[in-house]
Amino acid sequence: MSTPPSLSPDHLVRTTQTLLLDSQIRDWVVLPLLVIMISAGLLRTHVGRLLRPAPKPIPTMDARARSALQRSARLKSGAGGFLSGGRWEARRLAWSARAESSSSNVSNGWLRQEAGRAEIDKKLMEAAKETNGENADDPLAAAMPGMDPSAMMDGMKGNMAAMVQNMVMMQGISHSFRG
Numbered sequence: 001m002s003t004p005p006s007l008s009p010d011h012l013v014r015t016t017q018t019l020l021l022d023s024q025i026r027d028w029v030v031l032p033l034l035v036i037m038i039s040a041g042l043l044r045t046h047v048g049r050l051l052r053p054a055p056k057p058i059p060t061m062d063a064r065a066r067s068a069l070q071r072s073a074r075l076k077s078g079a080g081g082f083l084s085g086g087r088w089e090a091r092r093l094a095w096s097a098r099a100e101s102s103s104s105n106v107s108n109g110w111l112r113q114e115a116g117r118a119e120i121d122k123k124l125m126e127a128a129k130e131t132n133g134e135n136a137d138d139p140l141a142a143a144m145p146g147m148d149p150s151a152m153m154d155g156m157k158g159n160m161a162a163m164v165q166n167m168v169m170m171q172g173i174s175h176s177f178r179g
Helices: 023-051 062-082 084-094 110-134 139-143 149-174
Strands: none
Touching: 023 149, 062 084, 062 110, 084 149
């Protein structure tokens, strides 16, 4: 009767082989590829910055509304634990009081005043558009409602820059490893 061979720890250990890289391959293949890839990444970054459109100015009313929403969200999310009940109630009234609450000295809350300002600004902008004649029918805007042609053009610029960058990179690699 034969006994099964026991598995010693030496049989379970796998051997690893080291990969030796010839210095000529390193100098003439790996390093040029590394240089080409790094320069292509830098080129892509800088061309992208040049082609990126300037940020559009944010209307004052939108900035005020965004700021108000952020402040109210901060107050709602965490300030309840840090403020006493009286201070919490004072801020709540200052932000959202109605004009009917004449029992207190609060007229309209800040959010309600902002809503009134927004309505006035909207009416003024509509009146300015009507007097300037900006309501003329734009055939491109009528064909694609909700689409901004400049946004589509920005996407096309980015795609074109990526294609040109890839072509230059392929040409550089082809030139480096020619014959």
